Amino acid sequence: MSSPGEHWISYTNDLLAGSGLRKSAARTHVIELLGAQHCALSAQEIEHHLGTDGHRVGRASIYRTLEMLVARGLIKRIDMGRAEASFEATMPDGHHHHHMVCSQCGNVAAFDDPQLEAAIDAVAERLSATVNDHDVLLRGICGTCAAS
Amino acid sequence: MSSPGEHWISYTNDLLAGSGLRKSAARTHVIELLGAQHCALSAQEIEHHLGTDGHRVGRASIYRTLEMLVARGLIKRIDMGRAEASFEATMPDGHHHHHMVCSQCGNVAAFDDPQLEAAIDAVAERLSATVNDHDVLLRGICGTCAAS
DNA sequence: GAGTCTAATGAGAATGAGTCCCATTAGCTG
């Protein structure tokens, strides 16, 4: 059984293998951690998770890897209104989700909505400009906070 | 002739007048600058504009004013992927626009799309959570950059 | 396997947006 995350990991490794990049433990660990996630992680969370897993990686290397992956479109930087940015794998088929942040507890929920995607494509069509990426962030009250 | 910005300024001043806040030059200048804008400004841009206009205001007061206005829903904090956040007036009738950033030159264009708003309302309906705000950011190539 | 070249690493310094502190200024009320 190969999860979508494992698919992304091998896809990413294959892509990087043929790019003149040397193999490195630091990069491998960051990529495998990102691939194991179902939602975004911040640089700090990555540093902490890797440390806990016994695969400590220098902060500079984490940021360098993230920058490199963003530049190649393999991950996406996501800003959720917090102090630090988050990063998540981008599926090669373009499939993705967006986020809703609870303004009370800060909890983040992912959602996937084809009709919203269609609406955004339509907007891009209406504006006569080339749109190649978009962010959507909803803010509101999550279920847990609503029941209080 | 009263522009929408002037309307926002008086609306804001009226609202603040009946809130136990003292009148202050610093706050007044920030509010008038924001009201004169048709799109978002960063704290740094505000500091610079006010300095140029001969109305220098301390950085701390600028941030305090922005925080206060955000807390009362009079302005909105907008993150456009840059290092600093931007802020723009929120019209009392809820009317607003979103932004498209050129990934080449960084230029920002505002757009207003009722159909997109309807689509977002529909998403909020589908998720069974209370959604009370949203951000949308498009990234792409602007007209100027496309012609190069 | 040793030698060479240089990409990659990581500790720590540097940067910079935003926050905090606190002595001073200036609205407001009587």
Place this chain on the structure above:
DNA sequence: CAGCTAATGGGACTCATTCTCATTAGACTC
């Protein structure tokens, strides 16, 4: 005008992110 205290602003501080640079370690040759 006096007294009270909200508001100001210079500058210290925080903390995410970037930069520096001496060291490590892939990859390729012999």
